Amino acid sequence: MSAPSVSIKLSYREALKQSLRDALKNDDRVFLMGEDVGRYGGAFAVSKGLLQEFGADRIMDVPLSESGFVGAGIGAALNGMRPIVEIMTVNFSLLAFDQIANNAATLLHMSGGQLNVPVVIRMSCGIGRQLAAQHSHSWEPLFAHIPGLKVLSIGTHEDARLMLLTALKEPDPVIIFEYTAMLNLEGEVPTDTISVDSIYAKVRRTGKDISIITYGAGVYKSLAAAAELAQIGVEAEVIDLRVLRPLDEKTIVASVTKTHRALLVEDACQSISVSSEVSARIMEKCFYELDAPVLRLCGVEVPIPYPKHLEDACIPQKEQIVTVAKKIVCHD
Amino acid sequence: MIDFRMPSLGADMESAFLREWKVKPGDVVKRGDIIAEVETQKGIIDIEVFNDGIIGDLLVKIDEKVPVGTLMTQIFSLEEVKTEVKKSGEAEVPKEKPNIHLEVHRASPLAKRIAAEKGIDLSLVKGTGTDGAITREDVDKVVVEQTSPKATSTKTAGENIRAAVAAAMSKSNREIPHYYLQTKVDMSGVLNWLAQENKQRGVKDRLLPIAPLIKAVAKALVEIPDLNAWWENGLQRKSGINIGFVVSLRTGGIIVPAIHDADKKSVGEIMQTLTDIISRVRSLKLRSSDLSDSTITITSLGDGAVETVYGVIYPPQVALVSFGGITDQPWADNGMLGVRPVLNIGLAADHRASDGNTGNLFLTLLKNLLKKPDLL
Amino acid sequence: MSKEEIKKRVFKALKNIAPDTEPEKLSENSNIRKSLMIDSFDFLQFIVALDNEFAIQTPEEDYGKIGTLEELTSYILEQKSKNAIS
The missing domain is CATH 3.30.559.10 (Chloramphenicol acetyltransferase-like domain)
Known part of the structure; x- marks a missing residue:
């Protein structure tokens, strides 16, 4: 993809909305369904105004029944539509998990390759808004575990603006994670939306001393950490995984082969995380390039607490990323 | 077992830099064999042993400054090694190498790979990584020094000798x-x-x-x-x-x-x-x-x-x-x-x-x- | 063996003994030992080198006959021809 030549400043929320609008405009088969996406404008106001613009047939409010409406989305996809199903937050996704894991992910296989399920399921995710243990999950690893799904994570404004459009080109089910805590954050997005690349991990900053491999809410924190590290002469490369399944091994291996050191950063708790898998792949594919043990900075293994300061303490912050990266590179 | 210590190469010498080990643990040496090279003000000196035997662990790393009298390695007699083998219950197993503790090197995979490629003995590399692990940088340093041995001394051999004569006189x-x-x-x-x-x-x-x-x-x-x-x-x-x-x-x-x-x-x-x-x-x-x-x-x-x-x-x-x-x-x-x-x-x-x-x-x-x- | 070739080999032997000097620049009639600052020990090494190079065992009483480059080349030629006859 050629680099976008012109960019404008948008909030993460507005970028998501513009991509929804583009998707609805580009293809008549595309429609949005989800709880409160229409009249209310979306639980997080991402689809505000779209009902008026596109009508009730394409912006569809659904009952509070995740299993039911995700199943309906799968059915629509099987019948030639390109549904975008919004699950309000990842916290409620387990109610639809059977539909996702047992139907969407398996039907191509069960039908001997006859039935593609081109459904896109969006859900907001993560912590940072003091919603306590039941509403602050980072469950990307749960979905990334399931064969038959493509799992994407929107860690930047650029991807908020573009990733949905790419996802809709996929013939098979795609899960997209958006981050509630980033909705109001402003950032640069390209105005050129025509050239949408197929999705791989992306090097967001190049460096030669250490690869910081992350996704989602970890991307901007890692970039901020890399900027700070640069001031003490440590050149960190920041890789935004973007695709949590299937993992873009090639980009990871190329980066670690260059830097010989890796720090993995994610909000999800450490055990059986995306980082666990990335770490294992590094061992398998480029062990002899490693000049230091691969380290991980992940979520603390507790139910997420309510108070802000404890919430902050549960996930990797910029300062920790700087400290651990320094330890790996400079041994102090 | 005999302790082998940094010898005094002239009464005015206080220490020397170890530049190369010519032996590794388990090597059999004879009296007069050269086991190391050290650098003093008088230039590079070959260090000889004064006993027959088998070299134990190398206790000094390349480029360390070694004061006179520092224990550098130990020399075991053949008898000692044989007894060790018997004690460990492998009496009849002919051992090519003596039963001497060999260090497992704490080195990064990359450091090990480069060392293997360049023929560097990791027991001679000083690790500066976490917990003393040997990193690529540590190995690279030794590689550079081996390819340009004089690069480390800022003074020429002539200047060093002059300084030694000046001090003694x-x-x-x-x-x-x-x-x-x-x-x-x-x-x-x-x-x-x-x-x-x-x-x-x-x-x-x-x-x-x-x-x-x-x-x-x-x-x-x-x-x-x-x-x-x-x-x-x-x-x-x-x-x-x-x-x-x-x-x-x-x-x-x-x-x-x-x-x-x-x-x-x-x-x-x-x-x-x-x-x-x-x-x-x-x-x-x-x-x-x-x-x-x-x-x-x-x-x-x-x-x-x-x-x-x-x-x-x-x-x-x-x-x-x-x-x-x-x-x-x-x-x-x-x-x-x-x-x-x-x-x-x-x-x-x-x-x-x-x-x-x-x-x-x-x-x-x-x-x-x-x-x-x-x-x- | 030509005089030039003898000189070439002599220069090589001298260069081995006194690497910091330029024996090629010696003039025919200057004293080799004095010009190149060759002490008695180095001179003995040079006599050994002549033996290796030309198979001539220069006795001590002949040391006076090989002071300059000209004398030395003539001496070597003479000794070699003697050897050839015997």
């Missing part, structure tokens, strides 16, 4: 109250004897006058042991007579290698030793034994116009014997005046350790010994 003039004696010797007997000897010898075995002179000094010292000594908290006589011989370098500076047990060597053996050590000095490829344990120094300026040398003692020794050039001079003998090849012999001695009378006895004895070169 300053100390000498500051601390040692020298007294000087001098005598003349008719060298015709020695030179005639040499000419006869050399006719019978092949080119490679020819003798120079310095060989019988060194032997004569060694024999005289057997009788006058107070000059074969060190001054360290009082006079310490030395049992072996190890003669330090001043070799000047073509590029400037001097190095003083030792001829060990010179009193027990024949004149021919002394010449052979001289040939070996002088060529090692001139190529700056010295061995540890060349530089250790000198008990007195001889300097000879025989090739110029100099007749008499007033020497500066090399501390902590207590005497220095000097030879000028052999020149034809008028000589009275048995009431007759003739022309003889004459050598001026000087003695500089430490007045704390001996008195003029000791020096007089020594020079007189030396002069008499040189009258009968065939008996040397």
Whole structure:
């Protein structure tokens, strides 16, 4: 993809909305369904105004029944539509998990390759808004575990603006994670939306001393950490995984082969995380390039607490990323 | 088991940098084998072992500064190793390598890979990574040093040698109250004897006058042991007579290698030793034994116009014997005046350790010994 | 063996003994030992080198006959022809 030549400043929320609008405009088969996406404008106001613009047939409010409406989305996809199903937050996704894991992910296989399920399921995710243990999950690893799904994570404004459009080109089910805590954050997005690349991990900053491999809410924190590290002469490369399944091994291996050191950063708790898998792949594919043990900075293994300061303490912050990266590179 | 420690390569040496291990744990060594190279002010010196045996763990890493007396490795006898093997219940299993603890290196996979590619022994690399792990940088450093060994020293060999001489000579003039004696010797007997000897010898075995002179000094010292000594908290006589011989370098500076047990060597053996050590000095490829344990120094300026040398003692020794050039001079003998090849012999001695009378006895004895070169 | 070739080999031997010098620049009639600052020990090494190079065992009494480059080349030629006859 050629680099976008012109960019404008948008909030993460507005970028998501513009991509929804583009998707609805580009293809008549595309429609949005989800709880409160229409009249209310979306639980997080991402689809505000779209009902008026596109009508009730394409912006569809659904009952509070995740299993039911995700199943309906799968059915629509099987019948030639390109549904975008919004699950309000990842916290409620387990109610639809059977539909996702047992139907969407398996039907191509069960039908001997006859039935593609081109459904896109969006859900907001993560912590940072003091919603306590039941509403602050980072469950990307749960979905990334399931064969038959493509799992994407929107860690930047650029991807908020573009990733949905790419996802809709996929013939098979795609899960997209958006981050509630980033909705109001402003950032640069390209105005050129025509050239949408197929999705791989992306090097967001190049460096030669250490690869910081992350996704989602970890991307901007890692970039901020890399900027700070640069001031003490440590050149960190920041890789935004973007695709949590299937993992873009090639980009990871190329980066670690260059830097010989890796720090993995994610909000999800450490055990059986995306980082666990990335770490294992590094061992398998480029062990002899490693000049230091691969380290991980992940979520603390507790139910997420309510108070802000404890919430902050549960996930990797910029300062920790700087400290651990320094330890790996400079041994102090 | 014998502890092998950093030897003192001259009394003025405090430490040296280990530059290379020539052995690894488990290697079988014989007395006189070179096991390491160290860098002193006198350049790179080969370090020899003085016992047969099997090398244990290498306890000093490349480029470490190693003070004299530091334990560098241990040498196990074959018997010790055999007993170890029996104890461990593998009595009948023939072991190629002795049962010596071998270190598992804490090194990154990349460091190990590069070390393997470049043939670097990781036991010699100092790790600077987390918990002392060896990183790529540590290995790269050793690779760079091995490919450009001189890159590490900022001073040239010449400058280092100059500094070493300066330090030793300053100390000498500051601390040692020298007294000087001098005598003349008719060298015709020695030179005639040499000419006869050399006719019978092949080119490679020819003798120079310095060989019988060194032997004569060694024999005289057997009788006058107070000059074969060190001054360290009082006079310490030395049992072996190890003669330090001043070799000047073509590029400037001097190095003083030792001829060990010179009193027990024949004149021919002394010449052979001289040939070996002088060529090692001139190529700056010295061995540890060349530089250790000198008990007195001889300097000879025989090739110029100099007749008499007033020497500066090399501390902590207590005497220095000097030879000028052999020149034809008028000589009275048995009431007759003739022309003889004459050598001026000087003695500089430490007045704390001996008195003029000791020096007089020594020079007189030396002069008499040189009258009968065939008996040397 | 030509004089030039003898000189070439002599220079090589001298260069081995006194690597910091330039024997090629010696003039025919200057004293080799004095010009190149060769001491008695180095000179003995040079005599050994002549033996290795030309198979001539220079006796001590002949040392006076090989002071200059010109003398040395003539001496070597002479000795070699003697050897050839015997």
